Amino acid sequence: MNVKSFDKSDFLNFENRYNALFFNSLSGIKNVCLIGTKDNEGQSNLAIFNSLIHIGSNPPLLGFMTRPDLVDRHTLQNILSTKEYTINLLVKGMEAKAHQTSARYPKSISEFDTCGLTETYLDDCNAPFVEESPVKIGMTFREKIDIQSNGTHLIVGEITKIQLPEFILNKDGFIDLAAVETIASSGVDAYYSVKLLARYQYAKANQALKKIKND
Amino acid sequence: MNVKSFDKSDFLNFENRYNALFFNSLSGIKNVCLIGTKDNEGQSNLAIFNSLIHIGSNPPLLGFMTRPDLVDRHTLQNILSTKEYTINLLVKGMEAKAHQTSARYPKSISEFDTCGLTETYLDDCNAPFVEESPVKIGMTFREKIDIQSNGTHLIVGEITKIQLPEFILNKDGFIDLAAVETIASSGVDAYYSVKLLARYQYAKANQALKKIKND
Numbered sequence: 001m002n003v004k005s006f007d008k009s010d011f012l013n014f015e016n017r018y019n020a021l022f023f024n025s026l027s028g029i030k031n032v033c034l035i036g037t038k039d040n041e042g043q044s045n046l047a048i049f050n051s052l053i054h055i056g057s058n059p060p061l062l063g064f065m066t067r068p069d070l071v072d073r074h075t076l077q078n079i080l081s082t083k084e085y086t087i088n089l090l091v092k093g094m095e096a097k098a099h100q101t102s103a104r105y106p107k108s109i110s111e112f113d114t115c116g117l118t119e120t121y122l123d124d125c126n127a128p129f130v131e132e133s134p135v136k137i138g139m140t141f142r143e144k145i146d147i148q149s150n151g152t153h154l155i156v157g158e159i160t161k162i163q164l165p166e167f168i169l170n171k172d173g174f175i176d177l178a179a180v181e182t183i184a185s186s187g188v189d190a191y192y193s194v195k196l197l198a199r200y201q202y203a204k205a206n207q208a209l210k211k212i213k214n215d
Numbered sequence: 216m217n218v219k220s221f222d223k224s225d226f227l228n229f230e231n232r233y234n235a236l237f238f239n240s241l242s243g244i245k246n247v248c249l250i251g252t253k254d255n256e257g258q259s260n261l262a263i264f265n266s267l268i269h270i271g272s273n274p275p276l277l278g279f280m281t282r283p284d285l286v287d288r289h290t291l292q293n294i295l296s297t298k299e300y301t302i303n304l305l306v307k308g309m310e311a312k313a314h315q316t317s318a319r320y321p322k323s324i325s326e327f328d329t330c331g332l333t334e335t336y337l338d339d340c341n342a343p344f345v346e347e348s349p350v351k352i353g354m355t356f357r358e359k360i361d362i363q364s365n366g367t368h369l370i371v372g373e374i375t376k377i378q379l380p381e382f383i384l385n386k387d388g389f390i391d392l393a394a395v396e397t398i399a400s401s402g403v404d405a406y407y408s409v410k411l412l413a414r415y416q417y418a419k420a421n422q423a424l425k426k427i428k429n430d
Binding site for chain 1: 216217218219220221222223226229231232233234235236237238239240241242243244245246247248265266267268269270271272273274275276277278280302304307310311314315316317318319320324329337338349350352357358360362363364365367369371373374375376377378379380381382384387388389390391392393397398399401402404405406407408409410411412413414415416417418419420424427
């Protein structure tokens with residue numbers, strides 16, 4: 001297997017588009033979701049993100065990255081003004097419609113309508129959920145953190161509402177996302193199906209590792 | 216399909232371990248990697264992380280979350296003192312050994328040795344890489360960002376070195392991680408194989424979406 005090495009002097013010679021594809025796909029298989037928001041006038045917005053990270057379980061916090069100058073600007077503006085948003089996981093079959101939300105639509109156009117996804121609402125959440133997504137998460141804005149190194153922002157929110165299919169929730173609290181065909185992504189344009197290899201017990205220093213039976 | 220809904224009053228009744236499994240697996244399919252470091256005395260450390268995010272391509276920046284009170288504390292201490300670390304993607308077959316690095320070993324024990332992974336070095340990087348990982352990324356520390364909401368930290372670093380198999384790098388810069396069986400994770404203990412569904416062209420507002428041929 002031929003290996004190829006790169007250092008900073010090589011990166012500087014990468015053409016812009018090549019550079020973006022290269023570094024976006026280098027860092028491994030990624031999460032992918034749709035974030036739903038509304039502006040203060042009630043205009044819905046939907047955008048695809050692949051930078052969701054788990055920040056904590058107690059309180060339950062999730063983060064994602066935004067670049068205020070790009071296509072996700074409506075999402076950021078809406079979150080900052082309404083403090084509410086939804087996170088909707090993608091499952092197999094949704095990838096083309098979800099990818100299309102990354103096009104630069106004017107603010108007056110709802111990506112729900114133009115990309116063929118269905119707006120839905122849960123209880124007292126004002127932000128729109130995606131009907132086609134089986135795992136729906138309602139969020140309240142908590143923090144906008146500036147990344148000095150490149151001027152991007154980490155948006156931190158608290159989970160306030162969840163809806164998911166009952167059969168994917170295991171007795172121990174594990175949510176079996178593969179059972180509902182949740183997909184993953186890499187780069188800026190690649191989508192993957194996933195298959196559970198194994199779950200392992202909590203690792204201890206002087207004990208052989210055992211698999212967990214997935215029930 | 217029966218759906219189940221949860222709100223904040225439900226979360227508060229979750230038992231601790233259930234709560235951790237639930238919220239760690241809720242947020243979708245995640246990245247998984249091994250981070251290699253050394254302390255100032257030359258003691259190697261290796262730890263598994265599932266919170267890697269792409270922060271930017273120019274300069275190339277990656278971030279990951281740490282909790283200073285937990286098992287990843289050696290990683291954080293070493294990065295802050297030496298400013299160097301490595302990110303090593305996991306491929307199929309590495310998951311059990313990688314998971315075992317999450318056990319609480321004393322600082323004098325190298326997880327490379329005790330978990331059966333091989334320490335290797337590239338050029339002038341002082342931090343140890345994982346030989347078994349086909350995608351190796353050398354990092355220089357840039358920022359430690361405090362998350363006020365729960366006292367965790369986002370560690371931001373710049374990519375300074377990369378080694379990968381030549382055959383997974385496409386002409387357009389896309390790195391085909393599935394071709395080398397890169398795996399994904401969810402929760403704190405589940406590992407997944409991945410299979411490419413499709414790549415899509417850059418989405419435009421008034422143009423039908425096309426797939427990209429994977430070369």
